[in-house]
Structures are given as C-alpha cells and as structure tokens.
Amino acid sequence: MCGIAGVWRKRDPIGAGDLSDIARMMQALAHRGPDDHDSWNNVRLALGHRRLTIIDPSPAAREPMLTASGDGALCYNGEVYNYRSLRKSLEAEGLRFRTVSDTEVVLQALHHWGVEKAVPLFDGMFAFAYFDQRDGALWLARDRLGIKPMSVADTGDRLLFASEDKAILACHDFARRVDAREITLRLAWQSRDSSYSIFEGIERLPPAGLWKINDGGIEKRRFWHVLDVLETSRIVGDRVSDAGHMASLEALLEQSVELHCIADASLATACSGGVDSGLITALAKRFRPEMHGYVVDPK
Incomplete structure (x- = not known):
C-alpha cells in the first residue's frame, strides 16, 4: 500500500509552492509508505511517493522511477502480478533491467510499448502516474476493479492527484468543503458512487480509468469493461x-x-x-x- 501524489501545472512552471504542496501531500500519506519516500519534478510536473516495500527492497527500486534515458517517469502504487512474464517479453525485445522490481517492468512496458498497449496487459491492482517527456503527456491509470485508489482535483491552473483525498486537502490553496449532495446520497440511499468524493472539487479516477493529460486538456478513457469479457x-x-x-x-x-x-x-x-x-x-x-x-x- 504505497502512496502517490502529484501536481500538474497547466500553464505556469512548477514553483516553490507546488514543491511545498508535494511535501505536504507526502506527509499526509506517510501511513501508506513507512519504508521510503522521494520526489521528482520537471518544469510542468511534480511527483511524490511513499513506499511500502513488497518486491525488491533495494534503493534502486525507489520511486518516482525514471527510465535510463530520463524521458519517462513513473509514480506507482500496487502490484502487477504477471510482471515476470512481461519482463521476459521486454528482455526478448532487447530491453535491460537494473532492478528486480515490478515497478521497473511497469515503467519499461509503458515507455517501450506505449501506454494504451501496455496497460491492458497488466494483471494486478494498481494506480499510477506516468509522464512521457517525448510527447509531454501525463497518464493517470487505475486497475480494472478500482482496488487501488486515485483522487483527482482540477483547481483551474493545476491538476492535483493522490492516493487519498486527505493529500489533496493538505494543499495550501484547496478549500475544504463537504459535498452535501454526496453525503445525502450516501446516508439516505446507501449510495456510494466511486467517481465522487465527499469533498467538493475532488473526483475519483474510475475503475479501469485511463486519463491522458497534456496541453490539449484531459482525455478520459477506459481500457476495460466487464461486459466486453463476460x-x-x-x-x-x-x-x-x-x-x-x-x-x-x-x-x-x-x-x-x-x-x-x-x-x-x-x-x-x-x-x-x-x-x-x-x-x-x-x-x-x-x-x-x-x-x-x-x-x-x-x-
């Protein structure tokens, strides 16, 4: 149960306030990853990660993880259980690995095969943010059943995302307002739409959600639906x-x-x-x- 957090700047470059918010978000997620923590940023994006070590406890497997070329970055929570077979396929295509972690397999698969081809191959529970510097796109994804969480908030000039609402609430400019409609639905009808939070301005990446974010905005997709495989x-x-x-x-x-x-x-x-x-x-x-x-x- 790792914790991920991120700030995407739509126009202005990442600044000191954004990096301070990443630190706050990571602190709010400390309970999810007591073993290690780290952060990374470029001009548009800042990522933070709290690690709970399950596979490959070495420092080389810490996150956010970058490709050897430095033009791909991954912040990942969960586990892809078929990572060993995926690794063999990638090695057969000439790729080499510096860790034995599933994180690196996920990163290499996304970077080498492309996000839309790689994600449907992942068998597991996961939520991740992947940035491809080659085309400037940020991808957010969540596993088929939504086992691993991902909360997202669009504040106008920034896109905030994290493993839990509390990390977004920790940001300096995010107003804490309870969504009375959502509270009413949950109490009166026992409704719990996984797309909504009880806080205004926060939504959830849906199960099998695959969002592409770039200068053109947010393109929301789904990479899987149960009716397609029933x-x-x-x-x-x-x-x-x-x-x-x-x-x-x-x-x-x-x-x-x-x-x-x-x-x-x-x-x-x-x-x-x-x-x-x-x-x-x-x-x-x-x-x-x-x-x-x-x-x-x-x-």
Whole structure:
C-alpha cells in the first residue's frame, strides 16, 4: 500500500509552492509508505511517493522511477502480478533491467510499448502516474476493479492527484468543503458512487480509468469493461455439472491467490471470521507456509 501524489501545472512552471504542496501531500500519506519516500519534478510536473516495500527492497527500486534515458517517469502504487512474464517479453525485445522490481517492468512496458498497449496487459491492482517527456503527456491509470485508489482535483491552473483525498486537502490553496449532495446520497440511499468524493472539487479516477493529460486538456478513457469479457456461454446453456463448476472455481482461486503471494516481504492475512477470508488464508498457506493470519479481538 504505497502512496502517490502529484501536481500538474497547466500553464505556469512548477514553483516553490507546488514543491511545498508535494511535501505536504507526502506527509499526509506517510501511513501508506513507512519504508521510503522521494520526489521528482520537471518544469510542468511534480511527483511524490511513499513506499511500502513488497518486491525488491533495494534503493534502486525507489520511486518516482525514471527510465535510463530520463524521458519517462513513473509514480506507482500496487502490484502487477504477471510482471515476470512481461519482463521476459521486454528482455526478448532487447530491453535491460537494473532492478528486480515490478515497478521497473511497469515503467519499461509503458515507455517501450506505449501506454494504451501496455496497460491492458497488466494483471494486478494498481494506480499510477506516468509522464512521457517525448510527447509531454501525463497518464493517470487505475486497475480494472478500482482496488487501488486515485483522487483527482482540477483547481483551474493545476491538476492535483493522490492516493487519498486527505493529500489533496493538505494543499495550501484547496478549500475544504463537504459535498452535501454526496453525503445525502450516501446516508439516505446507501449510495456510494466511486467517481465522487465527499469533498467538493475532488473526483475519483474510475475503475479501469485511463486519463491522458497534456496541453490539449484531459482525455478520459477506459481500457476495460466487464461486459466486453463476460463469457455468457459459461453461465447460460452449458452442461457442466456442479462438481465441474466447483473444480473450475477452485482452480481460479488458487491461481489468483498464488499470484498475490509473490513478495520479497513477509505476508499475512486479516481474517474477519467469515468463510471467504478463511478460505483465502487456507489457500495462501499452500504457497507461503509461513503465512500468519490475524483476527480482531472482539473484547
């Protein structure tokens, strides 16, 4: 659970106030990344990162991470579980790596293949900001299901983005105003539209959101939709037995949990006492026998 923060200047260059805001944003996100922190900026963009080390704890894997040429920059939260296979594909095309992190694989894939080709290949949970100096474009992206968060605020002359609302609220010129309409919807209708914050002026990058920001403004896209991949033949009209469905489900769960167990750090689960968290813990123990499970003491 890393933390990312950024300030994009639409017209004027990045100044001392922007860098001060990045420091404030990073402090607001300190709980998300206690292991390391760093920042980077150029004329138009300032990025900050709080790191929670999961894969490759070496200093070489710290963020924001730059390409060897210096014309690509990545600030990334999450994990792409198929990074090893993606790395092999990139190496087959002549690319070389200086770390064993998934961060560098994501950066190299975005820079070498292009954002629109690379992002749909990522299997995982992620939110990132990627800047391509070759065309001056900033890209913001969020995983298919919106597991990793990304909040965005357009203040007119700046675009602010971060892993949590509180980081944007920490900026010196951002007014803290509660959105009464959103509060009403949540309390009255139990509505929780993931596109909106309870604070005025802050919106959320939607699940599978892929935004391109440059001098022309913001181009909002989605790189995936569940209806495009839904296999109705597996639901309607098939003749697979209940036992067959159970075997398929178990295989899919095992595959997913095994991928989630990739880490260079110790792992644990937080169990609610329900069947689902217990099942995931049991499956994880197959791949990480040293796995610990924790429950909250009701007393």
